[in-house]
Amino acid sequence: MTDRLSDRNPQVAPQTLIDEMVPPASFDGVxxxxxxxxxxxxxxxxxxxxxxxxxxxxxxxxxxxxxxxxxxxxxxxxxxxxxxxxxxxxxxxxxxxxxxxxxxxxxxxxxxxxxxxxxxxxxxxxxxxxxxxxxxxxxxxxxxxxxxxxxxxxxxxxxxxxxxxxxxxxxxxxxxxxxxxxxxxxxxxxxxxxxxxxxxxxxxxDYRHRDLPPAPAPTSDEELREIAESTPGATLDDFDALCEHLGKLHPSKYKQLVAGVTLVCLSDVHAADNQSVALRLVVLADRLYDAGIPVVVSGGKLDEIFTDEMLAGGYRKKYLRATSRLLALSRFADSSDS
The missing domain is CATH 3.40.50.300 (P-loop containing nucleotide triphosphate hydrolases)
Structure with missing residues (x-):
């Protein structure tokens, strides 16, 4: 059975937060x-x-x-x-x-x-x-x-x-x-x-979108399940279930939440229900991007998670950054499969 992020409840010691204050692994050697x-x-x-x-x-x-x-x-x-x-x-x-x-x-x-x-x-x-x-x-x-x-x-x-x-x-x-x-x-x-x-x-x-095609279209639920089951270290979560789980965790735990994961699969993706959910997804997107973990979804598109109303508000730049990073991760997943 494929693991679910929503089943994880990582524990993080305060000193660990200090010890982990280093650049993301994706920037090693720059x-x-x-x-x-x-x-x-x-x-x-x-x-x-x-x-x-x-x-x-x-x-x-x-x-x-x-x-x-x-x-x-x-x-x-x-x-x-x-x-x-x-x-x-x-x-x-x-x-x-x-x-x-x-x-x-x-x-x-x-x-x-x-x-x-x-x-x-x-x-x-x-x-x-x-x-x-x-x-x-x-x-x-x-x-x-x-x-x-x-x-x-x-x-x-x-x-x-x-x-x-x-x-x-x-x-x-x-x-x-x-x-x-x-x-x-x-x-x-x-x-x-x-x-x-x-x-x-x-x-x-934005170099992440320089000369690149549009983000991959969402897969079907069946194809998503097949991808998750055939990829060692992948997780498969229902979008709403994951959003609910994120609300129970302090954002400082999101890094450990995705530790060791090779691919994140999300089913039934749709626009965030409210600002609190959207801001948690921003933090998760940052942790996924830092770790270079690809993302594959079914349902809606990753560039539709944040509503027009959200993008018109004070957190606009934060949401645009998260969208940019999620699209880069979805392209990474698409190129890995090809």
Whole structure:
């Protein structure tokens, strides 16, 4: 019988969340040299140069200064912020920064970082990360006032301890939170966050869809079952059952939920019923993409999971990113079968 994700209930120790703050395996071996800038978009080459300079300056911060007695003095960390659309290589550049910096160092998505704080507590999380040469934050986002205050305070404390911060996002620092809560009420905190970073724009088309055909059409339920049963390590879930199960798990467990899975098969896919379900699917899509796990579905198309109403709201960029990644994973599955 094929395994189901909805039968899994992974347990994750808080310290494990710290230990797992590394780039996704799909980015193993990347560097500035392996990033190929698109000559039609000069900002990409400029972003590489800026990130190289950031590494050089952050390394000097890490080394620290010496006072007249020869004692090391803590220097505030510096920040760089890569803003751009989906699939222009921001995570590649962020991972290149991580790989070029000395240990200890940490890498996490914004959501994973908030999970670490929730699991360890604020003070413990700051202490754990306070000795890092760099903290790399992928997909920086602020979805509510609590996150705004939390991240602002955390990054301020970390940079004061000499931790440099590198981040990526699809939203400029001054616009974080727009459309999701009353940003004007927290403008001071948002501006404080923005002041930590040197912002670099990275332009270009989404490489995941560059010269590629449309996403594969959904399979029949019978074919989906046959694919799952013939693929070692595959899982097969009813879409609604999986969505219900995701609601019972803290999102920090989604990485372990899909650990060891080679293929995710979902039957009777349709548009998410509400925003809460949709946001959980976003986190799941990120974990699947990080692990490079292909996705095959029956029912609806993967680009129809998020409704027009959702795409018109404050989480638009998050939903578009998830759609982009799910389509890439569905193409990967389709090419593996051919």
């Amino acid at each position: 560097s500035f040299d392996t990033y190929i800038p698109d000559p039609q978009h000069p900002s990409q080459a400029q972003a590489v140069a800026t990130c190289r300079d950031f590494v050089a300056r952050a390394a000097k911060v890490r080394a620290g200064k010496r006072n007249l007695l020869g004692r090391k003095q803590t220097t505030n960390g510096i920040g760089v912020y890569l803003d751009g659309g989906f699939g222009v290589g921001k995570t590649h550049l962020l991972t290149s920064v991580y790989n070029a910096m000395p240990e200890p160092k940490s890498f996490a998505t914004f959501v994973e970082l908030t999970h670490v704080v929730g699991a360890l507590g604020f003070s413990k999380a700051v202490d754990e990360l306070g000795d890092r040469s760099v903290l790399c934050i992928d997909e920086f986002e602020l979805d509510d006032p609590g996150d705004t205050m939390l991240v602002s305070r955390m990054l301020s404390e970390l940079t004061a301890r000499g931790v440099s911060i590198a981040a990526t996002s699809n939203t400029l620092p001054g616009q974080l939170g727009e459309g999701r809560f009353a940003a004007q009420d927290f403008l001071r905190e948002i501006r404080k966050l923005g002041s930590l970073f040197e912002t670099i724009r990275v332009d270009g088309p």
